[in-house]
Amino acid sequence: MFPPAWRSWLVWVAPVLFYFVAYFVRVSPAVMTQELMRAFTVGAAGLGTLSATYFYAYVAMQIPVGILVDSWGARKLLLVGTVSTALGSFLFGGTGHFGMACVARALIGGATAVAWISTLKLITHWFPARRFAMLTGLSLLVGNVGALVAQTPLRILVQHFSWRPVIVASGAVVLGIAGLVFWLVRNDPGEIGLASYAPESLRTLRHASLGEQVRGVGELFRYRNTWLIFFAQGGLLGPVLTFAGLWGPPYLEARFGMTPTRAANVDMVMLLAFAIASPLMGHFSDQIGGRKPLYVGSAVVAAITWATMVLVPGLGAGTFIVLAGVAGFVGSSCILGFAFGKESVPEQQLGTITGLMNMGNIIGPMVLQPGIGLLLDRHWNGAMAHGARIYSPEAYRLAFAVMLIWSVASIVLLALTRETHCRQQA
Numbered sequence: 001m002f003p004p005a006w007r008s009w010l011v012w013v014a015p016v017l018f019y020f021v022a023y024f025v026r027v028s029p030a031v032m033t034q035e036l037m038r039a040f041t042v043g044a045a046g047l048g049t050l051s052a053t054y055f056y057a058y059v060a061m062q063i064p065v066g067i068l069v070d071s072w073g074a075r076k077l078l079l080v081g082t083v084s085t086a087l088g089s090f091l092f093g094g095t096g097h098f099g100m101a102c103v104a105r106a107l108i109g110g111a112t113a114v115a116w117i118s119t120l121k122l123i124t125h126w127f128p129a130r131r132f133a134m135l136t137g138l139s140l141l142v143g144n145v146g147a148l149v150a151q152t153p154l155r156i157l158v159q160h161f162s163w164r165p166v167i168v169a170s171g172a173v174v175l176g177i178a179g180l181v182f183w184l185v186r187n188d189p190g191e192i193g194l195a196s197y198a199p200e201s202l203r204t205l206r207h208a209s210l211g212e213q214v215r216g217v218g219e220l221f222r223y224r225n226t227w228l229i230f231f232a233q234g235g236l237l238g239p240v241l242t243f244a245g246l247w248g249p250p251y252l253e254a255r256f257g258m259t260p261t262r263a264a265n266v267d268m269v270m271l272l273a274f275a276i277a278s279p280l281m282g283h284f285s286d287q288i289g290g291r292k293p294l295y296v297g298s299a300v301v302a303a304i305t306w307a308t309m310v311l312v313p314g315l316g317a318g319t320f321i322v323l324a325g326v327a328g329f330v331g332s333s334c335i336l337g338f339a340f341g342k343e344s345v346p347e348q349q350l351g352t353i354t355g356l357m358n359m360g361n362i363i364g365p366m367v368l369q370p371g372i373g374l375l376l377d378r379h380w381n382g383a384m385a386h387g388a389r390i391y392s393p394e395a396y397r398l399a400f401a402v403m404l405i406w407s408v409a410s411i412v413l414l415a416l417t418r419e420t421h422c423r424q425q426a
Contacts (some may be wrong), residue, residue, distance in 0.1 A: 027244055232337070270324040
């Protein structure tokens, strides 16, 4: 007897709430840049490093998490991840030392890396295969809602309560999610005497060692599309998470004189467009029977949009907001990288290629956030306000050049890929 639907949905709720938190903490520094620079007495380079430590740890954990979810099970991995995220949040909200703040941010990044793969693992065991695509899209949507909550709503909370109590409170929320995991989640319906939806081949698969996983990643780069897509992904998602996740609000304040709350609203427009377009990109690609046309076309529109937003003088705030929505919409084409990558390598390496494509996504903000911070400090004119450095619109324009270069590079990389026609090729 298979589990009743209500039981399966309860199992899904806990990990997807953790995935919501993962997105929330990923982009939360954007709405408190001035507060963080004052609290830790750092400039743009230091703030970029502080934010990017999340991504460093997140990327480093991709392969280990893939192994641990099989050897430990999703339940144990989620318990460790949620408790570690809570501890990282308490440490981040309580420390006044920059180095310790970076450690806390890295702890959060490494811990939240378990959320997505654990969610997919549990969906495979608790739901029919025909629902996998729908639940994957729904889970991604919940994650994007977390990013939206980390904009205007978070900014309002920071203004009313200061950033430290808000961060500590978020840690308490994650502890609550840990309780839900302990109470609701089981790795497989078989643990409570029910039939599992996971195929027998998955349940009896020999789990590869860390060394075998690393060698498998190296083998994947023998396929042309793997490395082309891997590096292109960062140029599509990187600008979105770099702008909406850190440097967008202070840039909008400097260029248009926006209040922090209104600047957060612009970020919400970009992230909302990204969330809406994410499931649509895959649907459109399936409908036209190809990955490359939509992928390359979106990359071209993204590069033109970012160049217009950054380089065109005299652009009105209203026009900029519309373009921000366009940038978020076409940036969601990075979702196609997962399907494109899977279809380009042998079927038995589908799990590894998924993790690799996810790493390609995160490398974008991991490099761009601190890189832009370094360039901002280089072009700083010495202006200060309330104990924090203030950067001119010209400094941002020069710093954002690296973002534009990667966007253009993504077009070239994707143009060199080989079309799969939505079918397994290798």
